[in-house]
């Protein structure tokens with residue numbers, strides 16, 4: 478039987494880090510060095526039992542070995558800032574924001590230009606190049622809800638095998654109220670350690686929209702640290718990929734200081750007819766759609782101002798309609814024990830136009846034409 482020891486090892490690691498800090502603080506160089514080496518050893522063990530994140534843990538282990546080396550060389554305390562007092566808590570929290578994403582470029586229908594631009598940005602960051610050529614540090618994705626902004630960020634990280642930090646601004650603020658700017662520094666320290674990294678700040682407007690008005694002190698601090706980190710990134714070690722992607726539905730709420738850090742602003746639009754077809758295909762992937770006129774369905778999606786999310790919902794409704802029609806007494810089976818249910822199969826057939834008729838009735842886009850005009854206007858003034 479395989480036993481998962483990672484949890485136990487992690488608690489030992491936390492304990493050892495604390496002991497290291499205590500030794501470091503009272504200048505006990507010898508113990509600090511021993512504890513740093515123990516941390517490295519534990520991280521190596523964790524790496525062995527976490528195949529998906531092996532490299533990340535090995536990198537951290539190396540860092541701890543370096544810390545041990547520095548303690549020995551200098552014989553003094555506070556050698557490495559990030560391992561010193563308090564900072565580790567933020568580093569550890571930042572590491573808890575690392576998400577693995579199965580999303581790939583192929584899961585996104587349409588948005589060809591956007592995908593290409595993001596791929597180029599990432600490739601440029603990685604390639605050897607003259608010093609004067611700097612990759613973009615920040616990309617702003619804006620557009621109506623449900624158009625694929627989060628999906629794009631996830632695909633960028635997933636396809637690149639980059640470490641993906643999934644940050645919801647509000648959540649960080651509420652967890653580390655008052656210390657959120659330290660949190661942001663911790664986040665970028667972790668992102669540098671785990672490079673190539675993509676820091677994805679979703680619902681970015683929540684942070685900066687109130688900047689001019691009655692902003693809370695905590696929000697202001699968080700934002701200004703974030704901006705400082707974005708400014709500083711290039712100067713630190715080059716050859717690292719550390720890309721900050723920010724997403725918003727309301728770009729007009731961002732103030733100039735924020736905007737200036739995101740020179741690349743990409744409009745993630747509602748899908749055109751062709752993209753609608755692709756999205757329809759993605760969300761009906763393993764069902765027979767040969768009797769459907771996808772072109773006509775796509776055109777209707779455009780007419781209805783559907784986003785990718787609306788199309789996904791549309792497909793789900795259509796599939797549900799088909800299931801109901803094929804399995805009339807489905808609810809009767811609820812009385813059967815679960816094990817018995819597993820023996821039976823749901824009846825399915827190919828999707829038909831009639832399944833979608835019903836679905837089109839039910840799905841209403843939350844977007845209006847005047848909303849779209851507002852995006853277009855902003856795009857013209859401030860966009861790419």
Ligand SMILES: Nc1ncnc2c1ncn2[C@@H]1O[C@H](COP(=O)(O)OP(=O)(O)OP(=O)(O)O)[C@@H](O)[C@H]1O
Pocket residue numbers: 584585586587588620621622623624625626627628629724725726756759784785786787789
């Ligand atoms: N271009 C697309 N191709 C395939 N699926 C899409 C596409 N756009 C959206 N979807 C579907 O809609 C869901 C929502 O998309 P996503 O979360 O990326 O939108 P968003 O732009 O981040 O929205 P919000 O602004 O509300 O955060 C996705 O999980 C996906 O299933």
Ligand SMILES: [Mg+2]
Pocket residue numbers: 626627628679724
């Ligand atoms: Mg989103």
